[in-house]
Structures are given as structure tokens and as C-alpha cells.
Amino acid sequence: MKKLFSGVLIASAALTFQACNSGASNDSKANADSANYTKDTSTNAAATGGIGVDSDDSKFAVEAANGGMAEVELAKLAETKATNPKVKEFAAMMIKDHTKANTELMDLAKTKNITLPTTVGADQQKVMDDLSKKSGAEFDKGYVDAMVTDHDKDVKLFEKASTDAKDAELKSFATKTLPVLKMHKENIDALQKNMK
Secondary structure, three states, X not given: OHHHHHHHHHHHHHHHHHHHHHHHHOOHHHHHHHHHHHOOHHHHHHHHOOOXXXXXXXXXXXXXXXXXXXXXXXXXXXXXXXXXXXXXXXXXXXXXXXXXXXXXXXXXXXXXXXXXXXXXXXXXXXXXXXXXXXXXXXXXXXXXXXXXXXXXXXHHHHHHHHXXXXXXXXXXXXXXXXXXXXXXXXXXXXXXXXXX
């Protein structure tokens, strides 16, 4: 009886563990953060190859990559669903500028052994799912509102990295990209104001 109870307890624990992990495995951003945490050079560099930056810098890279991917994916959606020509124009700019920044960041991350997300994180996916259900003026407003929120976060993230990043190349990337993000923010803020 004891063995049966122990077996049931172990099986139950395994299923619980698997269920907890299955939620995390669907969020590419969380997985990238986790992978970078395990590559921490202070604990197991020999086993993982180490990571070329400290944890705050790797978190910036993951957050920036996640945000950049989300901007591109949302912009692709806007190119097909938006009805306002100014919204479509903004979306085209997002695809061009964020694809360029994303490529630069991916190349930089490779040299630093930083794992980046391969798909947008769960929060960004929810925004995309919600927007994909909208159409016409409702879509345009939802997309613009999402871009205002995203660019508020992006500017703060890149401002912090441009002053606080310890890795010189990541700091340079943040400093170089920040004016483009600020220009995006000005454009989307103006677009939102004109839509009211």
C-alpha cells in the first residue's frame, strides 16, 4: 500500500511539474530569459559556454528583441487590416526600422552568446490576437493605442540601456536606436491625437 501511495504521489508530482513547465515553454521570451540565466558565467561557464554580458544586459537584449519582433508582426497585421492610410504608412515604417534593428540585435547577441526569443512573448501574442479580431476604424484605433503603449515602454527601456548597460556594444546599440524609437513615439502620439 505504501509503494502504491508513493507511486501515485510521484506520478502526481511529475504531472504537476510538467503542467507548470508547459505554460512557460509557450512563452519564447520567458524561455530566452531562462536560457540566459543558466548561461551565467559566474556558475557554470564551462558547461554552457558562458554568456558574454551580465544578466541586466541580457534581459535588455531579450526585452528589446521581443518588443522589436512584436512591432514587426503587429505592423504586418496593420498593413493588411488598417483602413487609415496614415496607419498603413506608420506600419510600413515599423517593418522597415524594426527589421533593421532586430537584425542588428540578433547579430550582436550571437557574438555575446545571448539567447533571444524566437517568437513574440505571451503578452504581445495576446495583443496580436485581440487586434486580429478587429476591423476598420476599430482596428486602426486599437493598433495605434497598442503602438503608443509599446513605444512608451521601448523609449524607457532603451534610455535606461543607453546609460546603464555594462556591455559597450549593447550600450552603443541602445544609444543608436533610441532616436529612431523617439521619432516613432512622436509620430504615433500625433497620429493618436489626430484620430480622436
